[in-house]
Amino acid sequence: MKRMLILLFCFFTLQISAQTDAENLKQIFSNSLTNGMSYQWLDHLSNQIGGRLSGSLNAEKAVQYTKEELEKLGLDNVWLQPVMVPRWVRGAPEFAYIETSPGQTTNVNICALGGSVATPNGGVKAKVIEVNSYTDLEALGTDKIKGKIVFINRPMQADLINTFEAYGGCSSERYRGAAEAAKYGAVGTIVRSLNLRLDDYPHTGSMSYGDLPVNQRIPSAAISTNDAELLSGMLALDKDINFFFSQSCKQLADVQSYNVIGEITGSEFPNEIIVVGGHLDSWDLGDGSHDDGAGVVQSMDVLRLLKESGIRPKRTIRAVLFMNEENGLRGGRKYAEVAKSKKENHVFALESDSGGFTPRGFSFDCSEAMLAKVQSWRPLFKPYLIHFFEKGYSGADIGPLKEEGLVLAGLRPDSQRYFDHHHAANDTFEHVNKRELELGAASMTALVYLIDAYGTQTISNTEELRD
Amino acid sequence: MKRMLILLFCFFTLQISAQTDAENLKQIFSNSLTNGMSYQWLDHLSNQIGGRLSGSLNAEKAVQYTKEELEKLGLDNVWLQPVMVPRWVRGAPEFAYIETSPGQTTNVNICALGGSVATPNGGVKAKVIEVNSYTDLEALGTDKIKGKIVFINRPMQADLINTFEAYGGCSSERYRGAAEAAKYGAVGTIVRSLNLRLDDYPHTGSMSYGDLPVNQRIPSAAISTNDAELLSGMLALDKDINFFFSQSCKQLADVQSYNVIGEITGSEFPNEIIVVGGHLDSWDLGDGSHDDGAGVVQSMDVLRLLKESGIRPKRTIRAVLFMNEENGLRGGRKYAEVAKSKKENHVFALESDSGGFTPRGFSFDCSEAMLAKVQSWRPLFKPYLIHFFEKGYSGADIGPLKEEGLVLAGLRPDSQRYFDHHHAANDTFEHVNKRELELGAASMTALVYLIDAYGTQTISNTEELRD
Known part of the structure; x- marks a missing residue:
């Protein structure tokens, strides 16, 4: 009888939790589509600033702009992480x-x-x-x-x-x-x-x-x-x-630049860090809307959408806007170096650097057990037509963080149009669709929400075999 | 022992058949992406002809052009089906x-x-x-x-x-x-x-x-x-x-127009007809590239891709380019009327009228058993990121064909950008991505191929219950 009661209790708890997750995801997606900031931020980055090649004045403007916008969100911490970057000019x-x-x-x-x-x-x-x-x-x-x-x-x-x-x-x-x-x-x-x-x-x-x-x-x-x-x-x-x-063209001396970082401190496990990021620099021919203005504004919107949806994360959620992905990866390397020196415990990192197109899902650099855990969330993502959860590449900027136990992931938007614009003069704002961008921000927020709620612990292979 | 042999035989036959299906789908998709005609046909329809409002000279040009292009494919039959259409002018x-x-x-x-x-x-x-x-x-x-x-x-x-x-x-x-x-x-x-x-x-x-x-x-x-x-x-x-x-604007007297039809006669069941179609008419403000030039050229390409891939269908595969979907549905009604009067046996009809964007799957107007049959083909579609197989709307033009036992379906492309262009002056060729259009044509061909190969018969509910 006692066992039956425990089972019933577990059953109802799971039911309630599943309902809450579905409701939270609905709120996240609705909020992004009706009240998202991604498109407005991208408009500024693309049309008021423009191409943001590392070491350029525009890159510096983008650092200041995104820092100011993150500060408006009422986060727990916003800071600049110094990094020297190469400066190549056309x-x-x-x-x-x-x-x-x-x-x-x-x-x-x-x-x-x-x-x-x-x-x-x-x-x-x-x-x-x-x-x-x-x-x-x-x-x-x-x-x-x-x-x-x-x-x-x-x-x-x-x-x-x-x-x-x-x-x-x-x-x-x-x-x-x-x-x-x-x-x-x-x-x-x-x-x-x-x-x-x-x-x-x-x-x-x-x-x-x-x-x-x-x-x-x-x-x-x-x-x-x-x-x-x-x-x-x-x-x-x-x-x-x-x-x-x-x-x-020529290569000039390295110049001072920054990664821009904002975070919400975790309510239960503040030392477990979840990173979501994109890169702030771009090539100079277009305005870098898809590569990677989209990833930048979506990462910022993850923090905003969590706050707006009244979700108080258990773990620390950190948006990192990396500098110099395109021609040096100095920002990604610096971030990992600092994290290591501070002995920070990163549990999950998600990068958006594949364009602001309709999201199809995510690719994961993780164990089979963790992939299975993520795949068990498929039903929650189905209403949003997010269907792709496979092993694969995560992202260049978060790559240097890689270590045993850290789960890395990459947003996978529809890829058909991406190379029409990639690194060219037509990587511009008018080729980004507002809804597609917002669906990407919401998908990232939903995944971060679920990872925060359920963690990255899995039954180890040994335990599975013992069963 | 005999039973064992039969089982083994069935097992290997299924294995071989599954391999052949996967190979055929690969060939269809490769052919469409490297050698497709959809984009070239759409270029002509959009840029050489333009908007094709029912009863207009452009609509008549589109009838002649698509008939000629179908004739070049070496089909078994190509013909025009007369239909009187309304003529409204702006x-x-x-x-x-x-x-x-x-x-x-x-x-x-x-x-x-x-x-x-x-x-x-x-x-x-x-x-x-x-x-x-x-x-x-x-x-x-x-x-x-x-x-x-x-x-x-x-x-x-x-x-x-x-x-x-x-x-x-x-x-x-x-x-x-x-x-x-x-x-x-x-x-x-x-x-x-x-x-x-x-x-x-x-x-x-x-x-x-x-x-x-x-x-x-x-x-x-x-x-x-x-x-x-x-x-x-x-x-x-x-x-x-x-x-x-x-x-x-004003409404003028009805004028003569046509549905354009081309078919490959089935090798085993020529009287079982599979229809694939889109509508040839469009609104007049843009050039009707997404609505529904895309569906027209994709339907034409289904026939071409089957032939190019060396697939000889068992059933008759018919591409129908319907006239007057936008302001009268006369073409769809006429086609169904003629089919009925000739006692033609239609087993499956698929319409593409939701834009030439990346295909996500299909919606079906059919029995639960038939849906389950289609869903069993998911693994074959997975390499092409086609994941959506649900009950739902098929298409306006094929709607009048509806009768007991006929399976209706609609291509479901990504819908986020569709209403940016729908019925407006910016429904134009440059907003169609070649690969997205070609992936749609290939997806339609793949579904038609599988329906032709395995038919639309299912175990009835009664039989399922008996099991």
Whole structure:
């Protein structure tokens, strides 16, 4: 009889708790869709500030703006975490053309890759050798490459459903292409933009020379997908055409910047920290609305939505707006370094850095048992069409926090449009849909709420086996 | 032993069949994403033809174009099915303003609702009475309404996740508003656009006077959401402001048009017909890319993708491009009438008329047993992030086919952006993403493939109970 009563008690407690969770999620989503701040904050970041390249005045303005907005929320703590960041500047607009015969030129759209050196004054003009990947260079060797511009024309694979997978299949061409081509005496590299669409926007992004000596570094630029097709077509007709490009970008000395942090102190376990974040810096061509203004304002809104919904978290919920994800990851590394030195106990970290599109779910870097625990919450997310809960990548900024027991996660919005805008001049506010952004903020808040309520403890594998 | 062998045989047959299904779906999706025709067809429909209001020259061009394109696919039959359609024309651009005092006017953005009468020559100017719904009119009565313009300012409910549900909560204001207001002596109605976003586009759509005598009909227009907010705000300050609008739309005599039909004859059960369709007509303000150029080209691509993937369907697969969904549904009714008179056996009908956005799944008008059968295919759809398989609305054009045993379904794309464009001047090609459109075509093809392979027969409830 006593056992029966206990069972009944558990049953009703669970029922009540399940009801409360469903109600809280409903409140979170309603609040976000009717009263959310994400869109208004993003409007300011995008349209009043604009692109926020690390070390720029705009990046500094974004630090001040988001700090002030977090302070208005009545959080328990808001502070700036100092971090030195690299400062790379684009300089004058890049210029490039294909020359089919002397005086016969066709202009094409390029942009310098982040971290690239400038061309010599007056630009560089040379014959072109087209490859599908930097891994093709070794077979060609110095004989065929020396003195030429290497054109890496590797299209993203269109039949992959997850466009980030297609990105992963090409991103090292952009990152390593110039360093590899320089080894064989190339005078520059032109890389096909990482864009699944055919259009005229060149897409920038970080590149590295690795340990290549400074005097061997060659300029590297991205070319729009339309112009990559054009150049490839022209080369098929005549291998002897010339390509010209000029760019005046340069790397300056590191400058002082900040991660922006705000938190609600946990009512029961204040030392258990849940992080939710995005990155405050962006590339300079657009206004960084999707990458990653969206993640920034959604992370801020997680704190606001919890407060607005009258939820008092048991654990400390901290929004971290990381600086310098794009070209250095200094903010993410600094945050982890400080956390370690202070022996802070991080239990969960969630990053939004995949665009402000309709959320589909989350990917998790965690144990099978923890994944199963999260998947048991599926019914709570179903009314919001959040259906994706799988193992996978979390986020660059929270990556350095990784340690045994910490659960990492990434918001997974619909990915089909993301690379139309990623790192390009059309990553702008008008391509963000208000409702999609707000649904993302609400989904993140809902997951944080459930993680806070039920923790990240699971029955260990050993215990499961014993059962 | 014999029983064991039979079981083993069944097991391996199922395994092989499951593999083949997964492979066929992979081929369908890859083909659509790398080699699809939907986007190219939509480009022509949208940019070379444009808005395709029933009875217009553009609608006729769209009939001819889609017939020719279907003929190029090497189908077994392509034909036009004659249907008489209404012809309503917008006439000169509408014009409207708010007059706060004589000579003090603010222009606002309106458009005539489809089916509305014109204003008197020179327009109509009157005081305004604002209501949240036409159902509020009875309580106000003739005293307060006579001689005034009724302004129905009912916002779509923002916290509904499915935006079609929010649309459903307001659409009868647009459809019935004028007929109801006329009963109380109103001289016109202005209806808030059915748009979840605040912007300057007025959204048209069908309205009806019901059985109201011709001489009692009053003009009805939609006002943009921004201007609805403005008008409401001005009315709150001063109830005596005037509103002026002029429109010169009219209803002409019915004209000859067509449904466009193409089919692949079934190899085993040619008399069992599977229909996949969208509607060829659109409103006139934009180019009808999402509503419903997307559904048209996706339906055409279902036939092409089946052929390209080397799948020979057992049942007859028919693409039907319906005419006049927007303001009459004559095409849908005619198709059902002819099917009935020919005693055709339709087993499944699928409509795409919810925009060309990322597909999330399908809603079904069918038995529980059939839904369970479809839901058993979830694992096959999972790699494509198609997760929604629920009871629900199918589509307007296939609705008239409804009869016992016929399974009806609707493609359910992500709905967040749909009403930003629906029936407005910004329903245009550049708002359709190529991959999202192609994923929709592939999803439809995959469902049609599985329905063809496994039929729509289910174990009846009686048999289930017997088990």
